[in-house]
Amino acid sequence: MTVHVRTTINAEPQEFLCEPGETLLEALRSRLGLTGTKEGCATGDCGACSVLLDGRLVPACLVLAAEVSGREVLTVEGVATGDTLHPVQQKFLEHAALQCGVCTPGFVVAAKALLDHNDDPTEEQVRYWLAGNLCRCTGYDKIVRAVLDAAADMRGVTV
Amino acid sequence: MATVHFSRGLARYTGGVESLTVDAPRVQELLVVVTERFPGLTQPLEVMAIAVDGEVHQHHDYLKLRPDSEIHFVPQIAGG
Amino acid sequence: MSTATKTFEHVGTxxxxxxxxxxxxxxxxxxxxxxxxxxxxxxxxRSPHAHARIVSIDTSAAEAMAGVKAVVTGSxxxxxxxxxxxxxxALDLGAMGDNALAHDKALYEGHAVAAVAATSPEIASAAAEAIRVVYEPLQPVMNVDQALAPDALILHxxxxxxxxxxxxxxxxxxxxxxxxxxxxxLDKGFAGADVVIERTFTTxxxxxxxxxxxxxxARWGEDGQVVVWTSTQGHFVVRDCCAGILGIDAARIKVIPSEIGGGFGGKIPVYLEPVAIALARKAHRPVKLVMSREDVFRASGPTSGTKIRVKLGAKKDGSFVAASASLYYEAGAYAGSPAGAGAMCAIAAYDIPNFLVEAYDIVVNRPKVAAxxxxxAPAAAFAVESVVDEVARRLGKDPIELRLQNAVREGDQAAYGPEFGPIGLREVLEAARCHPHWKAPLVPQPGRKVGRGVACGFWFNAGLNSSATVSLSADGSANVVTGNPDIGGTRVAQALMVSEELGIPVERVRPIVADTDSIGYNDVTGGSRVCYATGMAVIEAARDAQAQLRARAAKIWDVPVEQVGWERGRAIALNGASGREPLTVSELAAKLMHTGGPIIGSATVNAPMAGPAFGAHICDLEVDEDTGVSRVVRYTVVQDVGKAVHPSYVExxxxxxxxxxxxxxLNEEYVYDAEGHLQNPGFLDYRMPVASDLPMIDTVIIEVANPLHPYGVRGVGEVPIVPPLAAVANAMHDATRVRFTALPLSPPRVLAALKQRG
Known part of the structure; x- marks a missing residue:
């Protein structure tokens, strides 16, 4: 049985067919060519496939593709606006907050989700919010600094 | 004459000789002299790299030796 | 702090x-x-058994399924x-091939025994289920003690x-x-010691x-040409390994590296690539293979579990007089643990007149270890640096002072043989001693104990082979091409080197990682060698381009090339030619087609082993004695990197x-049951640090120039994993007064030890 899904992805209407057991992660990567969302574990433990579903942070590997019918999905490909990077993306570049970069899309989406509802998080809040995203290269130091700096930037404060 | 040093572990195969001066233009010729003199070293040296004057080299056969060169045998390593 | 005298315009930004x-x-x-x-x-x-003879493999049912296009086995x-x-x-291609698809025996749980290619992932996994493998299970050999027992089963x-x-x-x-x-x-050395500490450690x-x-x-063309797209630390090595394993001509294989999502040594060996090529050859279609996270844990290379005995003797004044160590390292299913490197690193930081260090590489029924x-080095440093800490306590000495007292310096003969050139261990220890962290008081939270530990670490850094080209464009920009996958910021470092040599702004230098057909040979991205050895090739290639630019300036000025110099990215007129305005790279580039055509600088290096490097780490650890949970609350890394090309990526x-x-x-470990089944092959149970587990990590970059590199670069990536095991364990001892000799310091182990301490 194939499921017909009508949804919104990165503010664009999208339609696709999928298997009932197929995850959103598989559908994004294989059917829609949105390979920015990465698979690190497929068990919801690493955060590399973080996306926003109706504004809520979820691992795409634990969501069925069929579940996003009629809902809004935001992936890393939709975080920048035109030629303007989201402050989180810009600060990741400036702070060298990525090394291999494979976890970066998940961190960008997760950090954006945090700043969407809290524009002045403490270091501890950033660390706990991002605790679902594994990075093996950086030790998180520069990631946390980048997110705090992005928050300041969004508040119009220079640090 | 270059000086070859044998660690005490290697000296087991040299009858206790801990260093040897060898007149050889390059590492290749030096190794021939060393293994002819101490055939027992052939097998242990297969798993060793060579340090010439403090620098460990991976492709050492044609490396020219100075009259005062110091040669050590060191275990092989691989990096991550 | 810097002993480098060269000044830089771009390097260091x-x-x-x-x-x-x-x-x-x-x-x-x-x-x-x-x-x-x-x-x-x-x-x-994959084999469900840790150790088994493969009696037969029946693939007929799988091959008969609709959508199945190829099945391969060890044959x-x-x-x-x-x-x-x-x-x-030397990489043992026989073992690597047997590891990719087992021939006679399954040597660990997860060992690949067959593979299927089909039109969908679902059909492929269903077909895999239909493959009938008959095993004759054997007793697994799971650790060094079992492997060394007189009646141990022999793996090979x-x-x-x-x-x-x-x-x-x-x-x-x-x-x-x-x-x-x-x-x-050794005997005389220990006889003269006032304090002797001997302990056995496990990691x-x-x-x-x-x-x-x-x-x-992998794609196998009708003409027998093979193309492989893969995530690897070294695509040239993938090419040569696949050629050797499959018995095909390397000239027919092109490997295109993808971006790489981390490796740390683990993406040097090939696992999937030969299998994908074999499947593609049979199926006449491209084949994609991807490991699941479980596959990664069960069947790609971890590093060795170890057992290490260390004995250290010191005089009352603190000087080390004798040391002995025996290192037993699990190699996994095939020979090749890093026991030898562990032995060479174990006491590399100290000048000890009498020692015996021995190391054993031992096969067991676990996945073959990778770099x-x-x-x-980390396991060896855990053992030695824990004992050094204990000697310091016994003698009532400051642990940094004691290390400084015994630290190797330039001219000392390394324990592993050659004489040290300029090294930065003393500078590193001095910087650690002067760091505010070392002087700050320890303030425990209510209900917690807190302790501070310090430890040193050493790594050789590698040299090996690299190729690079630098091509100038008529607009004065350039591209720099190398063959090392960029695992953590090496593209920008290479561009900075070109900027430094040619005076081209870094954003106008385009760094490129080329495939095996498009650049000369490059050894792997590993051994902390890319900034050092490939960097050397890049600098030489840029200097080659610079020499050609000087010749072009000579042509424009109509003077001998000897009268053209180079300064800050400009050709300048010397002596006889003086009075002429300098020519910038952009000005020279604009005239390329009038002065002789395009310019490509190129260079290859066969670099000797790089500059040895040391680090020292300071760790503050907080322990909840009721639960055994501990947490790093402050951490400082001090390291001699020779020269930091891009300091952010060095940090x-x-x-x-x-x-x-x-x-x-603190937490990571492979947990096997008695039958050799891995119990925690996932990120939930294999517990890596997350953001909320760690504090900010302070860094101090020390630059003692490496004379082998034009800028003094040593390499940076590996040293920093060496000290933490001991730094954390020494902090745990400071907090709890318990000397832990087994890692990880997970809450159950800590709690049990605290209970025993009373």
Missing amino acids: RPIRHDGLDKVTGRANYGADYALPGMLHGYVV DIPKTNAKLVMGEA DGMVTKGRPKPDAPTRTNVALRMELTRGD PMVHQGYIEPHACV YRAPG GQMQGGASQGIGWA
Whole structure:
């Protein structure tokens, strides 16, 4: 049985067919060519496939593709606006907050989700919010600094 | 004459000789002299790299030796 | 602090990396992101047994399924004795091929025994289920004690101990190699000691834990030409390994590296690539193979679990007089643990007149280990640096003072043989001693104990072979091409080197990682060698281009080339030609077509082993004595890197290495049951540090120039994983007064020890 899904992805209407057991992660990567969302574990433990579903942070590997019918999905490909990077993306570049970069899309989406509802998080809040995203290269130091700096930037404060 | 040093572990195969001066233009010729003199070293040296004057080299056969060169045998390593 | 005298204009700045935009927007393509028209999906069948003879494999039912296009087993991989020389070490292609698809025996749980390619992942996995493998299970050999037991089952029938086996060593053995380092008179040395500490330590098998699983796509053309897209630390090595394993001409294989999602040494060997090629050849279609996270844990290379005995003797005044150490390292299913490197690093930081260090490489029924960041050194440092800490306490000495007192310096003969050139251990220890962290008072939270530990670490850094070209464009920009996958910011570092030599702004230099057909040979991205050795090739290539530019200036000025110099990115007129205005790269580039055509600078290097490097780490650990839970609350990394080309990425390496080491110390371990089944092959139960586990990690970059490199670079990536195991354990001792000799310091182990302490 194939499921017909009508949804919104990165503010664009999208339609696709999928298997009932197929995850959103598989559908994004294989059917829609949105390979920015990465698979690190497929068990919801690493955060590399973080996306926003109706504004809520979820691992795409634990969501069925069929579940996003009629809902809004935001992936890393939709975080920048035109030629303007989201402050989180810009600060990741400036702070060298990525090394291999494979976890970066998940961190960008997760950090954006945090700043969407809290524009002045403490270091501890950033660390706990991002605790679902594994990075093996950086030790998180520069990631946390980048997110705090992005928050300041969004508040119009220079640090 | 270059000086070859044998660690005490290697000296087991040299009858206790801990260093040897060898007149050889390059590492290749030096190794021939060393293994002819101490055939027992052939097998242990297969798993060793060579340090010439403090620098460990991976492709050492044609490396020219100075009259005062110091040669050590060191275990092989691989990096991550 | 810097002993480097050279001044730099571009090197040492922190520009945005060229590949950064693609990585923050999700556009960068990693191993699993490739898809080709007509591509099939592969699935690997893996042994459920840790040790078993393969009696038969019946693939007929799978092959008969609709959508199945090819099935391969060990019989599709020729047995070979071939070796591939890679730097100091030789890769055993026979073992690598047998590891990719087992021939006669399954040697660990997860060992690949067959593979399927089908039109969908679902059909491939269903077909894999339909493959009937008959095993004759054997008793697994799971650790060094079992492997060394007199009645141990032998994993490989023909194994003989290489190196320097003991004279009375048994002929049937699981010991692949024994080596030793000795100096002086051990008995006399210990006899003269006032304090002797002897302890035995164990560390668990741990995984590199890169976030991107292994993945590749292989295509076999009608003309026999093979193309492989893969995530690897070295595509030239993938090419040569696949050629050797499959018995095909390397000239027919092109390997295109994807972006790489972490490796730390674990993406040097090939696992999937030969299998994907074999499937593609049979199916006449491209084949994609991707490991699941479980596959990564069970069947890609972790690093050795170890057992290490250390004995250290010191005089009352603190001087070390004798040391002995025996290192037993699990190699996994095939020979090749980093025991030898562990032995060479164990006491490398100290000048000790009498020592004996021996190391054993031991096969067991676990996945074949791969390199992991300073392979072999962290476990050895855990043992030695814990004992050094204990000697300091026994003598009532400051642990940094004691280390400084015994630290090696330039001119000392390294324990592993050669004399040290300029090294920065003393500078590192002095900086640690002066750091505010070392002087800050320890303030425990209510209900917690807090302690501080320090430890040193050493790594050689590698040299090896690299090629680079620098091409100028008529607009005065340039591209720099190398063949080392960029695992953590090496593209921008190479661009900075070109900027430094040619005076071109870094954003106008385009760094490129080229495939095996498009640039000369490059050894792997590993051994902390890319900034050092490939950097050397880049600098030489840029200087080659610069020499050609000077010749062009000479042509324009109509003077001999000897009268043209180079300064700050401009050709300048010397002596006889004086009075002429300098020509910038842009001005010279604009005239390229009038002065002789395009300019490409090129260089290759066969670099000697790089500059030895040391680090020292300070760790504050807070322990909840009711639960055994501990947490690093402050951490400082001090390291001699020679020269930091892009300081942000140098700091990043130091922070990342430290956090991997902290994970190793506190939580990470492979947990096997008695039958050899891995109990925790996932990120939930294999517990790596997350953001909320760690504090900010302070870094202090020390620059003692490496005379082998034009800018003084030593390499940075590996040293920082060496000290943390001991730094954390020493902090734990400071907090609890318990000397832990087994890692990880997970809450149950800590709680049990505290209970015993009372």
